[in-house]
Amino acid sequence: MAGAFALGFKQCRKIGGSQIRSLLRAKDVFLFDCDGVLWNGEAAVTGAPKVLRTLLKHGKHVFFVTNNCTKLRENYAKKFSRLGFTGVRPEQIFSSSYCSALYLRDVARVQGQVFVIGGEGVRNELRQAGIPVVGDEDEAPDATIFHCGLASDVRAVLVGHDDKFTFLKLAKASCYLRNPECLFLATDADPWHPLPGERILPGSGCLSAALEVASGRKAMVIGKPSPFMFECISSQFSVDPAQCLMVGDRLETDMLFGSNCGLDTMLTLTGISHMKTAQEYKDCDHPANHSFVPDYVVDTIADFLPAFEED
């Protein structure tokens, strides 16, 4: 089966039955986004745990690439287990916080402290990698940017999801970034995430956008759609892009990530993006939009199951 990448354009083909079977046979490595693909919040997508079990039983390699930076890999593995996905090891999970720690330690080789906008998940992932993180525990509740303390050895600012984001954190980060040698990283650039009841949760991309305006600089994004997470996988496991299928629910992150890494891509319709939007990107004259188009589309990854049963 020739990958659509080899043909140079994405076909946005809704597939089922024998087409899924051929695709599953042709690919050895499956990269899954998590939320919207395997589960929604705390509810597993029906059949998804069985899909994972079956892929592993058939000797497939499975990795999880998630822009969620709020959990340590170990805690992410516990979520898999809690929702019925058995046998997932932390080593298979490439979160944007883990990959940020790898970037800071192994690529940037940062010397000094990192100022983190983000929760305990991302801070702990950095600490586990041996990277010192500026503490904010001793900040007085009425501290302001006029009088607060600023560490003198901050060499990077990392912005991730932070539901305790404040003006003071933004102001401190802005001050640190006045030093042009201070790196500016974002775990991801996700704009928002759906919540029950028509609400939305602002994503890390909002917070990094605020800091980009204050600093006049652009954040380097670690998570999808940047290819760095795939480089992290490649550096630890032997993976051939031609043998990989990237499965996700968001065109602007997951499908673009796949395109950026030269992977075949599959959109599953259990999450954020709709078939209609994918078609609109496909039909759009602007070539940049074609990178959002998936090669394949399924209603749910549970559509994989009949393909295995007929083996």
Next chain:
Amino acid sequence: MAGAFALGFKQCRKIGGSQIRSLLRAKDVFLFDCDGVLWNGEAAVTGAPKVLRTLLKHGKHVFFVTNNCTKLRENYAKKFSRLGFTGVRPEQIFSSSYCSALYLRDVARVQGQVFVIGGEGVRNELRQAGIPVVGDEDEAPDATIFHCGLASDVRAVLVGHDDKFTFLKLAKASCYLRNPECLFLATDADPWHPLPGERILPGSGCLSAALEVASGRKAMVIGKPSPFMFECISSQFSVDPAQCLMVGDRLETDMLFGSNCGLDTMLTLTGISHMKTAQEYKDCDHPANHSFVPDYVVDTIADFLPAFEED
């Protein structure tokens, strides 16, 4: 004296002595930005109070156009008085919060509540205009976007400077903006403001950028460089753009505002922008940058004083 606007391009001319005298004679209306022009923080620019007194003595009309949204006009007038600028009336002060209230009341004629990201200055300016503002006084300290209350009749979100900005405010505003009929306004788009000790204060532009990402919408900006503040002045006073001089310290807001309103512009070098940057904009091939170029440049508005003395 032909205004540079009439000539179709800005000359960025450093002027003094007789050139200033001619300019002051030619203009009847002086629009001043405040911070960086009349004062820096709590210190008046040397000679600036006398400049204002002298302009008024010579029958000139003076207005103040400021993107600072943190004070009621009355309180702004008190700051003038405290720093030695005598005789300034609230009616001469066009702040971004006052003009936001005018827009909501007289242009948008908003029916319903306004959700404000901003301090008491902007909230009170809205209340004085009779616009109901969503209260946040009763919010529990551990409230989250998952469970907090959301008002059902919010018809506009207004973003201004807010040193008590939190993730929850951002999230609430994002939810309100899911309603396409809910207006999205920003008092201004200033990226940052200088603080003593090489620190910076993030501006309203950071907060509106965060909300733009979360909502996928663009804020309508009320303050400079949008021409709306000049429309507010024109609606209350008889002003001929050809008779106006806009004096400011920031190329990207003050000079662009003047250009957008068809006013002659003067950069004073007591604030943020430098002569070098103005020259770079002038020499730049990109026509859009020419709107940042001032017609005239002075070191300080105190350079006006000799012109009057020689009258």
